Amino acid sequence: MNLEFGKVALVAIFLLVPFAGIALGMRAPSLRSKIPLVVAFFAGLIPIVSLYVPKRFLSGDTGMSPRLDQWLIIVAGFALLLGITNVIQNSTKKITRRAPGWPYAAVLLAGLYVMSAFAIYGWWSGDGIGIRPDGSATPFQWVYIAVFQPLQATIFALLAFFIASAAFRAFRARNTEATILLIAAAIVMSGRVPLLEFLAFPFPFLHGAAADASQFMGRATEWIMDVPNGAAQSGIIIGAALGAGSMAIRVILGIERGYLGLGKSE
Amino acid sequence: MAGLLQRLLNLDRRWIFLFVLVSVATPIVIPIGLPVTTTGATRSAFEFVESLRPGDVVWLSFDYGPSSAPENDPMAEGFMRQCLEKKVRVIVSALYPLGGLSLANASVAKVSAEYPGAEYGVDYINLGYKDGAAAVMRRLGDDIEGVFPTDVSGRPISEFPIMQGIKNIRSVKLVMTVATGTIGEWWITQVHAQFGTPVIIGPTAVSAPKYYAFLNAGQLVGMLGGMKGAAEYEKLLAAKYPNLGAFYGKTLLFTATKGMDGQTVLHAVILLFILLGNIAYFSNRSRRAGR
């Protein structure tokens, strides 16, 4: 059995400490909110410290940090499926109580169960969930092509209509700031597509001038994107990153506990 | 005139929707063929790939889903075509949970069918999808096999010649991330920042403005911004590779270049809407001020 220090330390911190915490928590409820913070401290600290401390037990090939990375790929997979339990619970409740809209909850569950069945079949049989070597689609891939892809694409495509409607009804130059926004939007929209060439399409004598004007708008757009937009985005990135960094420190030190469902006083 | 504008403003929005639908559908039925001009960001991306040598290995990550496929599919497929033309070897992965894997499967199948001489496992490989993108990227810096022990169909990657000598992401000459959302940004701020691997990003148009900051800071070697960026890339590919020029000219399949006609028409419509809306607003305002 491979008992490298990195693995053993990780198991001690992330299995033994939680199990001890659960056992203590059964007897003393006040500890239920405290011991997880110890685990969080190490979980947050290891990836940070491993970047700066080149010790083999921490950041070497068999160290704590690489192994923790491997673990969290697996935990992320479980986390992705977390919403399913909630959805199944809520939808089942809706159906059993015959609440308004319960047939749609049945449709939702049917879709979930059918797709999950195809997923489990693909896993169990070794057929997979993609395209077979002979080019045919597995059942999972077929449902993806026929149902998932068109629905996801169309639901997002609806936004094009709403953006056009909003442009017509709400986009007004009410004050200086809105006017600046409007002018920038108009320049960028005109510069990103061959708009002037399109408008001059029925008039051959304007084609040359339209092409030149279009080039100018294109260069103006590029300048706006590089300079004022670049400056604003840099400022936003720096500010947001510093804010996120301070939030990270608060979580790692246990000051911020909202993600555990705890308030500051708990 | 003021009354007409006011009636227009109070128009049932379903008429606006219908107008939008007809505006976008018309160039599909009657293509216009408007010109596409290239920008510096796309040319940089193209030139960087052109500077690679046959046998170099690049990483193509499908970090988007069907919700942005019309913009991102042409970028990913164009990139793969350019690489296979240059005999640059491509490792494909997907880190976006909602559809990234299936899009990767479909695009790899589509492009590899166009290059029958390209062999799976030698010239390209599909490693499939993995959860926990940030953890994946950290691990890729040390050990690709630790993250992707098998390819998409479950075969150990050590069996494939393309993976010989490629232990981690530092051995790869370029990462091309075709992305919606933040996963593309992580390739820049984590993989490039910590391991130095050059990155090109193909973001959706919605995210593209943010990436100008990274481009200008030298954190990116190129960017294909939205459908326009994809159309520019297709134009550069067609100009450099005659067979791709013929392909993009004749194919009945959707290309970004064809999509630019609809983009142009609807841009004109939306600008018209904004103009009409503001004319009505200002004429209302001056009438109320006059009273």
Add this chain to the structure above:
Amino acid sequence: MHFVGISTWLAALLTLAALSFLYKDNPFFRFAENLFAGISLGYYVGIVLNQTLEPNLFTPMREDFLNNWDLIVPGVMGLMLYVRSVPRIGWISRYALAIYVAYYIGVEFTRKIHGEVLPQIARTMLPLNAFDGPTLVSLIFVVGVYCVLIYFFFSKEQNRVTGPLARLGVWFLMISFGAAFGFTVMGRIALLIGRLNFLILNWLYPTIGL
């Protein structure tokens, strides 16, 4: 006219059902919406099981348990996440949440500092000691970054000096948002173009024989 596959017909009908929302909310749209929600959750099951759990957890433990015995921990932690659905013992899932959230926050911290703050600050360190076009552009850039940062400094009330600078920062932000709107319009239209291309070229034309 030639046979268009069942998957294309199904995709087309579901597309039309989703588009019907533009007229008004209706049972076809609600059906399509709920079907999509269910199928996407099922999709997650497929990719997690086949692409992560099988190659990264089950296979290593099955084929080389002695070297991979520690993978029990992420397996247990992952299952522990689901305990939150059980009210009496839901508190146990805090351990799994603590590891999951804190780890990714730790990674985020290094990413933000190395990948965002330092390179972006370095970008603003531009030479401003000449009187030419590029220097003017650099000056505009640097002024823009500083004014935007001043605007976002909410810990202290703005005064006679910082107030106007923050206002200038807002103008830079408005230019950026206007540009973002222009790009967003293109992004959203692209999705509609993709769908209509499918409906017209992949479904309608083959069905009517064009």
